Amino acid sequence: MKPPSRPLRLPPSSPDRPPVRPPDDEAAPSGESFDPPPKSQSHAALLDFLKARTTGLTLTLTVALALGLSLAPIPESWRPLPSLQRGPLGPKLVALAVPASFTGGRPAPPPEIEVVASDTPKQGAVPEEDPADDAGTEVVDAVPTPAVPTVPGIGLEELSAPSLARAVELEALRERMSAQHVDIEPNCRKARADGTCEEDGLAPFHRALTELRADTRRTPVRVVHLGDSLVASDYITDVVRDRLQERFGSGGKGFLFITRPASAGRWTRSGRGSDGWEIARLVDTKWPRDRVGWTGVAFTSAGGSQNTKYDVEGSRVAELFFLAQPSSGSVQLSVDGRPLQRIQTRGFSKTKSEAAFARVNLPEGAKTLTLTTSGKVELHGVTLETGTPGVIYDTVGLLGGMAEVYLRAQPAAFRAQLRQRKPAMVVLMVGGNEAFFFSRDRTTLEEVRAQMKELVSRVRANVPDAACLVMSPIDAGVRTMGGELVPRRGSKEVSDIFREEARLGGCAFWDAYTAMGGEGAALRWLEAGLMLEDLVHPRAKGSDLLGHLFDLALQRGFAKVHAPLVPVADAPGLRDADTALTKTFDRLRRRESGEALRVGIAQLGASHTASHYFTDAVRGVLTKRFGDAGRGFIAAGKSSPRLENARVARELVGDWTVEDAMEAPPGGLWGLTGIRAVGAPGAKLRIEFCKDCKDAKTLTGRLDLYALDAPDTKAPDIRVDGEAMPPDAPLPEPLSAPMVRIRSFPVTGASHEVEVVAPEGSGVTVLGAALEYDTPGVVLDALGLPGAMASTLRDMDASAVDAQLASRRPDLLVFWYGTNEAGKADLDAAAISNDYPALIARLRKATGNAECLLMGPTDRLAQDANGRWTEAPALAAVLDTLPRVARDAGCAYWSPRAAMGGERAMLRWQRARPVLGHADGVHLTPEGYERLAASFARDFLAAYELRKKTEPTARMEGN
Structure with a gap:
């Protein structure tokens, strides 16, 4: 029996090709929406019903056939599932028998394999905390990273030292993964009559950053970043946010959901809501068609009392996004448990609902903000700002998000919410789900083009003074029925469409696909531990690398138009x-x-x-x-709280004058800090080292006293640890001028104190003291x-x-x-x-x-x-x-x-x-x-x- 001459072609309803429409509470593999592009709705329900019915029968037959061939005594290379006879059979049967739509888009893993938590059991892998980053699962060889950047001009110049250290690590990772620095294509948003470009796609954003840098702007520079599950995790955008705020100042946390829109995921971009919120999303089969804008999610308390809590430390302004509707209830805002303000959410119209906003000032030092509803209330989110100039980076990531999904938003609400934020730039980061559907022949490139064109047009029309930037989808992979990993088709095609529509629409474009490494990058990233097993979502470290590349692209773009102030x-x-x-x-x-x-x-x-x-x-x-x-040298002087952290105490009692070299003519005898303490007769100085330290009786060392000896003055009275020190031996010759004298006293233990008293009839000048251990x-x-x-x-x-x-x-x-x-x-x-x-x-x-x-x-x-x-x-x-x-x-x-x-x-x-x-x-x-x-x-x-x-x-x- 000859082996097949080509791979076994899967039937249309195999586990690699999920059903057209799963139940309403499910979504596509790893956050990719199953909703097809809009078609005629008159027969959609019938088609879905028939396809769902035939899918179950076809899947059963396919599973039976695959099992039979895989377990039969035939050559290994002929088996549809070559590895089925290796390892525990039970988990592999489960992985085969359970449709991918029930396991987040990937085969059900064996029990011993760690599964990264997803935002919802059916809605894709958005890791809450990526274990790979802490568990050391990255298999690429560790190499030493340079102490400073070795490649000038890539955008690292303005990072502070902690961020720079992390960026250098990511640079080393970029080189290992063959990822690339890709510049943003600015395109042209405003052309002159002669066809030349008057203003590129990023000009409003760059102007706003320049104003921040020059301290001529008194309002924040806001960025609204819309996207899919890659944004929902906030693992890419948090790098960009942190670095922009580090370079230009932070204006606050920005937009946050009421609570997590799904049952898992990180809490970083939401409040912590009570159980019982009703949640409706644009990605759902029955989305809130006439209620929500680009924020994408409606949170409803259906008459009972619901609450959510935010950490607002550092924030001075909060703004509530909600739906004003007839007969709506109210929201009580409380700060640190004390009532602040009650917001009525009833609209002025008796028949129409519309997006509305309420802005409140938070008291200085506020730590928590709690929202408590009364009656039926629909909320969309909260923004938190510092009230000072700086960058605010809003992110809204919808699991299964696409251009078509954002077009589902109610147009008036989309416009009202976007204008309310007054963004300097809007970033559109979709395409992964479009590529997924195209790879399964569930959409066409013409439909993808039309949807992105419309989304770009809507953003430009609603906020014409804002910059806009379109990002391409990243590379992804798929597993064949035989277990082979291959690049997923569609990413490059969708990327090319997005590039063209960005150019035609006057938006900038960043090629994340090429930056990641192009076709096959997802497979390399999986092998290196940077990609989840779904071959769609990067792990946290991989996401950090993408954020690093996008941030540096933004910084290079700004550097080209910004003249350094120094x-x-x-x-x-x-x-x-x-x-x-x-x-x-x-x-x-x-x-x-x-x-x-x-x-x-x-x-x-x-x-x-x-x-x-x-x-x-x-x-x-x-x-x-x-x-x-030992602590080393301490100058003479007054008591100072700055010394407390080092357990050092100083005290001056009596008539003392502390002089410094800044106020004196050149020359003169000064201590090492340029200070000297001059005491009148009877004045007392005390310096204590290692105050309240545990006693160490075997510890030996020396305590040195720095002072001036002057002609015709008596030696000071000196006590070390309460004991009087013997008088100094007379000098061989009388002093003719002041001189520095360093007296050294052996000590035992950790804590020590030196006390100097000016003798009667004579003053004393002390420069400082030092303690060292042997x-x-x-x-x-x-x-x-x-x-x-x-x-x-x-x-x-x-x-x-x-x-x-x-x-x-x-x-x-x-x-x-x-x-x-x-x-x-x-x-x-x-x-x-x-x-x-x-x-x-x-x-x-x-x-x-x-x-x-x-x-x-x-x-x-x-x-x-x-x-x-x-x-x-x-x-x-x-x-x-x-x-x-x-x-x-x-x-x-x-x-x-x-x-x-x-x-x-x-x-x-x-x-x-x-x-x-x-x-x-x-x-x-x-x-x-x-x-x-x-x-x-x-x-x-x-x-x-x-x-x-x-x-x-x-x-x-x-x-």
């Missing part, structure tokens, strides 16, 4: 660490491998350093990994003076600074100046280029050639008389100068501004929740400093890890 390259990441920090990284590596080494880091700077928030966070990361060798690890000194510039440190007495800094034994000097220089309208950049390297060279020499790292300014803005934020006057000059200073001095360089997100990052950090940027446009909040510190630590340790991997090779080459 025309200076400001690259992220730690630069030149591979050559400038070799000894520091070597000591850290040896410490990590077990050697009893101390690694000293001294950070000198201005208020960013003096606040301690940044250095405390960095210290915490480094000491956790490499060991804690344990291996990192010591990080924070040596900052608010308002200081590099020139401030240069002008302090060199011998005093050099001697104190040498006593701290730093292996690495970190210089964080530049933010104050950026605020000087008369800044002499040439002087910085000359004087700063000389200062660095001097301090490196004083500390035994310690290595160095320069940090640039944070983003700094200034507010004009009209309240508009503009760049600090010398920001561009500083950003241009400091990297060259670092390079010339042999130092590494790191840009805090780039880590914040680059251009206008301060404005976004001011508007973030929690607030990250201070209202003065210069400083950060504690949360902001901690976030920036996390970015620095991440880049520093990434460079360290890279050095560890290349060090053996480097050593071999050196030999």
